[in-house]
Amino acid sequence: MVKLSLVEENYLKAIYHLSGHGQENVSTNAIALQIQTTPASVSDMVRKLAKKKVVEYTKYQGVNLTNEGTKMALRIIRKHRLWEVFLVKELKFHWDQVHDVAEQLEHIQSPLLIQRLDEYLGFPKFDPHGDPIPNEHGEIEEKPKLTLSSLKECESGIIAAVKDTSAEFLKYMDKIGVYLGAQVTVMDIEQFDRSQEIEIDGAKRIFVSKQVSENILITQ
Amino acid sequence: MVKLSLVEENYLKAIYHLSGHGQENVSTNAIALQIQTTPASVSDMVRKLAKKKVVEYTKYQGVNLTNEGTKMALRIIRKHRLWEVFLVKELKFHWDQVHDVAEQLEHIQSPLLIQRLDEYLGFPKFDPHGDPIPNEHGEIEEKPKLTLSSLKECESGIIAAVKDTSAEFLKYMDKIGVYLGAQVTVMDIEQFDRSQEIEIDGAKRIFVSKQVSENILITQ
């Protein structure tokens, strides 16, 4: 298993977060924005990471994590989230005080430390923000996906996937402004046909039929 | 207050440990040996630290910490020792497993974290090795110094200072091979005149009169 510097670890983590937990290619610019550096630096670093086999990279096409890279990113995220639990639960930090400190603590190298910390905290499954904590093998339990149609009035979620992947459906999604990662809130449900009025990103409101809402998957 | 990099922090800490908690000049070679680098690197770094006013440095004469530098070193050592207490007391580490991890944790920057950790651990005064924990202002309670003459047979200590600082006495110390930091063990005490046979660094044995042993201070 390759050794990564602190900076390389931060790149991996950024790529993981930007890839939306899937394997879409992440752009140089997006990474630069995320970790507050220049696209030029990202270009260099990404080639270095590709040489270490933790990302796949083709010039001008962006990057995505290899299996090994994903596991490493998740191990860093595991540490970050376990430390967050410790800070909030044991040291009485407020949930909005923990991020910067956890950002430092996540780079501490000691498998024994993390194993003991996990045990000490009672093997928590979620961090103080509700995000799942990956296991020691770099595996994460995805949040269960629900259909948009299962939401009640006033409930909301994040668009995670679609069941119907036909070109027509995707084109329709595009037309009504529904995209992966969008925040949706159910404003109203028409009892007669189960159609919903939904609000996208707290702004635009649209109507979707039951047939459509049954084909949209969300996480909460 | 100046900001130090992780590497600079390690230099400060090394200089603190090598200066025997006093203000003797620490040699370039000694620092290089301590932190596993070359004397050339130390020369460069030490000039940088002098510019930041955390050490005093004159070429070819070695360095010693300024008041500010000592405080900073002690704040790092405070963090190191508090983390050691946490690892041993809470996470059930064995005392010989903690050093490498504490070496990483001591560089985490968060005054709140250390304040809360201190509180969480019940404001411990000593680390698992018995070393005192400096307070948040970079002040440390020195271990009490005893005279060599107060040691019983088979007891030992580390030479910490001398009461008589005359040139003659120091020359005599030098002659018999007693130096600051040397480990001494009392092998035998002559009841008649209270003179002692002492072993230095587990090797050389010499005889010292009561008059001499009353003027040598040790820590244990």
Added chain:
DNA sequence: AATATTTTTTAGATTAGTTTAAATTTAATA
């Protein structure tokens, strides 16, 4: 399809920290 715009990459330079080898200073010794 040609042009303009945006994104991405390359090239060259910079900083922190390091190294090796050579030069210098200090300390030791004869």
Added chain:
DNA sequence: TATTAAATTTAAACTAATCTAAAAAATATT
């Protein structure tokens, strides 16, 4: 005191990570 040995510093070069500016490729627009 002159010489040798040891410690220290300088010089030049290297690595990791970064930046700015310019070149190249991809995308969008007319």
